[in-house]
Amino acid sequence: MMSTKWRDEQHPSFIDFISSFLTANSFRLNFILIAPDLIFNCEGLSVSFVFVTNWDFNDNATIFNRVKKLKEQFAHLYVVVTLPTRELNESFVRYGMQLGRPTFVPVQDIEMGFEKMVNIAHCRGRGRKSCSPKLFGSIILFKKQLVQGMEIFLKVVTSIPLIDNHDANSLNQAIGSIQAIAKASKEYIPENKDLSSKKAEMVVRFFRYPKLYPGPKIN
Numbered sequence: 001m002m003s004t005k006w007r008d009e010q011h012p013s014f015i016d017f018i019s020s021f022l023t024a025n026s027f028r029l030n031f032i033l034i035a036p037d038l039i040f041n042c043e044g045l046s047v048s049f050v051f052v053t054n055w056d057f058n059d060n061a062t063i064f065n066r067v068k069k070l071k072e073q074f075a076h077l078y079v080v081v082t083l084p085t086r087e088l089n090e091s092f093v094r095y096g097m098q099l100g101r102p103t104f105v106p107v108q109d110i111e112m113g114f115e116k117m118v119n120i121a122h123c124r125g126r127g128r129k130s131c132s133p134k135l136f137g138s139i140i141l142f143k144k145q146l147v148q149g150m151e152i153f154l155k156v157v158t159s160i161p162l163i164d165n166h167d168a169n170s171l172n173q174a175i176g177s178i179q180a181i182a183k184a185s186k187e188y189i190p191e192n193k194d195l196s197s198k199k200a201e202m203v204v205r206f207f208r209y210p211k212l213y214p215g216p217k218i219n
Contacts, residue, residue: 001030006037010053013173014110021114035070036077038117042125048074049117052081053110057091067102077102078120080113153178160206162199170195171203182207 007015022029036048050067063079071077083089083106092106105120107113156178157168175181175189181203189200 001032001034001039001041003034003037004031005033006051007031010110011173014053017111018114036074040117040121040125042121045076045125046074047076047078047121047124049120050077050079051113051117052079053113055081055083055088055092057088057094060091071102076124078105078117079103080105080107080116082107082110082113084108157181160203162202167195167199 002015002018019029037051038049040047040049048070050063050070052063067077067079079102081092081104083092089106092104105113105116107116150172153172154165154168157163157171158165163171171181171189175184181189184204186197186200186204189195189203190197195203
């Protein structure tokens with residue numbers, strides 16, 4: 001289960017990553033109004049998580065107060081904190097260990113945080129002795145596949161005249177797949193992202209008039 005409030009605070013591409021992985025591995029994801037950010041149910045055991053994707057040492061009291069309330073309500077609670085820089089890590093060491101319980105899990109990026117949560121939930125549900133790296137390994141493989149897919153996406157979209165990597169990433173975040181971009185109108189594209197009308201028209205011409213651009217030039 002994923003909190004609808006937490007979901008709405010995250011980048012859509014990260015939610016897509018979580019949803020796609022869980023679906024590919026026969027898990028069901030429900031969006032619901034819950035107090036923790038995520039709850040995993042494995043072998044009948046519920047494991048709850050607070051997932052702090054943006055650690056703000058100036059506002060750590062808000063996080064700690066929330067965790068204090070949740071730890072009284074949920075027996076198996078973990079707090080995953082994303083700390084991508086040395087400064088954030090040092091601030092966490094200074095202020096983030098005062099609770100002692102529940103367990104705080106610092107990670108370098110949000111994908112690693114998700115990996116940790118799946119691994120913890122799986123181990124708690126199955127027992128430490130029977131905890132297998134198979135599921136954890138499938139996350140790594142899934143990430144590699146997504147990266148490869150994004151590389152192909154960038155090669156195709158940046159082959160459109162006037163469109164650079166920044167524009168391609170913007171189109172991916174706002175519209176999605178190459179198929180969706182190909183169907184979008186030139187009016188719809190700038191409404192969703194900060195692309196000029198000239199670039200939007202070039203995207204439409206690229207996909208609608210193949211005689212002008214016979215095909216993506218992929219090396």
